[in-house]
Amino acid sequence: MVIVSGIGCSSRVPFFINTYGFQTVHGRALPVAMGVKVANPELTVIAIGGDGDGFSIGGGHLAHIVRRNVDLTYIVMDNAVYGLTKGQTSPTSPTGFESKSTPYGAINIPINPMMMVLSAGVTFAARSFSGRAKQVTELVVPGIQHRGFAFIDVLSPCVTFYDTFPLYREQVTDLPESHDPGDKMQAIDQALREDALPLGLFYREERQVFSDIVRVASRHEGCDVEGVLEEYR
Secondary structure (H helix, E strand, O other): OEEOOOOOOHHHHHHOOEEEEEEEEOHHOOOOOOOOHHHHOOOEEEEEEEEEEEHHOOOOOOOHHHHHHOOEEEEEEEOEOOOOOOOOOOOOOOOOOOOOOOOOOOOOOOOOHHHHHHHHHEEEEEEOOOOHHHHHHHHHHHHHHHOEEEEEEEEOOOOOOOOOOHHEEEHEEOOOOOOOOOOOOHHHHHHOOOOOOEEEEEEEOOOHHHHHHHHHHHHOOOOOHHHHHHHHH
């Protein structure tokens, strides 16, 4: 197992776990994790970061690793603030959020991480809350076992600079029992809810994995795309 992280409070995780780890520069956890997985597909690779690391400077990497369906798990500790640098507005901070970088209130709408990954073609998408540790575990385990890119957004309040524990305890709710994780439109509907923050497994599907296609492609000369796809099938 290899834990790859970016920069931020959450990105200290590789130092706390007794396994191989690598702390990259800010926003680059995903491309490094992808490189590790492609170089050695037998490894279990987990990328970890925060909302600033993953959705701001690293945001350009997210859509592309999703569409490639690289076989790794990405856990985002989403606290809607830059905690390591003392409380600036992040991509998931709400409109009007007052911080050191937006003293008159944030003027932009927050990013919807679940919608980002669903629209890019994710094969496993889940959300939980750090106040529900048991549920986090119940989502991380199948995320690691999933063959493909698994995205897990964990609402993780920063009690120092933006303590949203009381707010989240009011807003979070489990996905409806009728929710079908195989139905992308249902997942999108739940991701767009404004009345509550649903938690659980939003979406899951099986699709070709990037490292398998790369392995097949290495046996073909030139740009034989059709040959690669036919052998993969």
